[in-house]
Amino acid sequence: MAKPKRGDVLDLTIDDLAFGGEGVGRVQGYVLFVRGGVPGDRVRARVVEARSRFGRAVVESIETPSLDRVEAPCAYFGRCGGCRLQHLSYAAQLGFKEKQVRDCLERIGGLGEFDLRPILAAPEPYGYRNKMEFTIVRGADAPEIGLHQADRYDVVLDIERCHLQSDTMNALLAELRAQARARGLSVYDQDSGAGLLRFATVREGRRTGEAMVNIVAAAPDVETLAPVAEGLRARVPALASVVLNVNAKKASVAVGTEEHLLLGRDHIRESLGGLTFQVSASSFFQTNTVQAERLFAVVEAACELSGTETVMDLYSGTGAISLLLARRSRWVYGIEVSTAAVDDALRNARENGIENCTFLPGEVRHVLPTLMRDGVRADVVVADPPRAGFHPKALNALAALRPTRLVYVSCNPSTLARDVGDLVRQGYRLDWVEPVDMFPQTPHIEAVALLRLVS
Ligand SMILES: C[S@@+](CC[C@H](N)C(=O)[O-])C[C@H]1O[C@@H](n2cnc3c(N)ncnc32)[C@H](O)[C@@H]1O
CATH class of the missing domain: 3.40.50.150 (Vaccinia Virus protein VP39)
Structure with missing residues (x-):
């Protein structure tokens, strides 16, 4: 059989996983990286890219599922760039x-x-992260807060619940979205430079229960954002810190050049190995x-x-x-x-x-x-x-x-x-x-x- 071409639909057996978590299928030695494929699956897959030494394909249908395949619990799985292995049993991961x-x-x-x-x-295997960074974008008629779509840095999914974070962190995410919508807050637009909200990082000391929200905005608008912080604490009393980081530059990074305290302390505490660590909005800490x-x-x-x-x-x-x-x-x-x-x-x-x-x-x-x-x-x-x-x-x-x-x-x-x-x-x-x-x-x-x- 000749090398597969773009658009071909092939029957493949997935026999391995590549570094990034894609399945690997082969046609007479020619390697195809198959998004959504799990080792042991028999799939029909459509070739979306055919280079000289390897190609890429997407699963059209699963003919025989692998014994290691499980139902992904997250509604965004497959589209969200955050998790790529939810469809693989934890033992197989x-x-x-x-x-x-x-x-x-x-x-x-x-x-x-x-x-x-x-x-x-x-x-x-779920709910283990003590920090999640979300991007805020203008939705069709209201602000949306979420994670980037896999391989599409320009598309953000409005995430209602992320399975990698705790219920407390999900409640903070939901409340921030509700506050932004109820107060009609503006969202930063990279082309015009207008608008306020850019990113939100949610943290929680897993051993202390102390939570933090870091709102990254384009301006030091404490007056507008302090009531949002109060609204967050009304929903989550364990909220120990809300800070505003100002990034007025075009660069799309969740790091600010100046920090304003909106509520509580400028840090939370976390314990690890019998020691206590102060974690501030810009600190690195193991996630x-x-x-x-x-x-x-x-x-x-x-x-x-x-x-x-x-x-x-x-x-x-x-x-x-x-x-x-x-x-x-x-x-x-x-x-x-x-x-x-x-x-x-x-x-x-x-x-x-x-x-x-x-x-x-x-x-x-x-x-x-x-x-x-x-x-x-x-x-x-x-x-x-x-x-x-x-x-x-x-x-x-x-x-x-x-x-x-x-x-x-x-x-x-x-x-x-x-x-x-x-x-x-x-x-x-x-x-x-x-x-x-x-x-x-x-x-x-x-x-x-x-x-x-x-x-
Ligand atoms: C994987 S993290 C280590 C985290 C650390 N073990 C902890 O628990 O906080 C790698 C660190 O290397 C630092 N780093 C990167 N390049 C470096 C370099 N050339 N020299 C020194 N540090 C560097 C980064 O700033 C980062 O803090």
């Missing part, structure tokens, strides 16, 4: 993530001899509190700390890992490029009475060599880089530091495999890798790897 980690380490890292521990499943605590417990065990070690926490963010490890270390150095995150880390250290941490602002590739020139050494290094993984200069500095143990926390198995492969060539052994499911219903994969210095 876990199997898919474990396999992706193994495949990347073997294929990209060239790694064979290591222990792939079973993935740590999330106790709450799955329960699973982050379990992830950090895996990290802490991997560090094998006795209390005498000097630890470095590379890409330290707001300092959660540093502060948790400080209780069992001599000293911890955190390195983080965002000065706002470093300020949060310093404040969190103070609030928790932790005095044996130093947080240094800057890029790892610059700050780490400077620390080493100053004679600082580390027994144990924890690294939790962004998706891109290590910059080559940062990786070389780390290899020159030669810590005895290196605990790599990764949100991207491809860059994890690349960096671990490099470190193995520089004298490390990969002991074990443990995937941790931080984001059920989505294809995101987190994993912890322990490397030991052998030569």
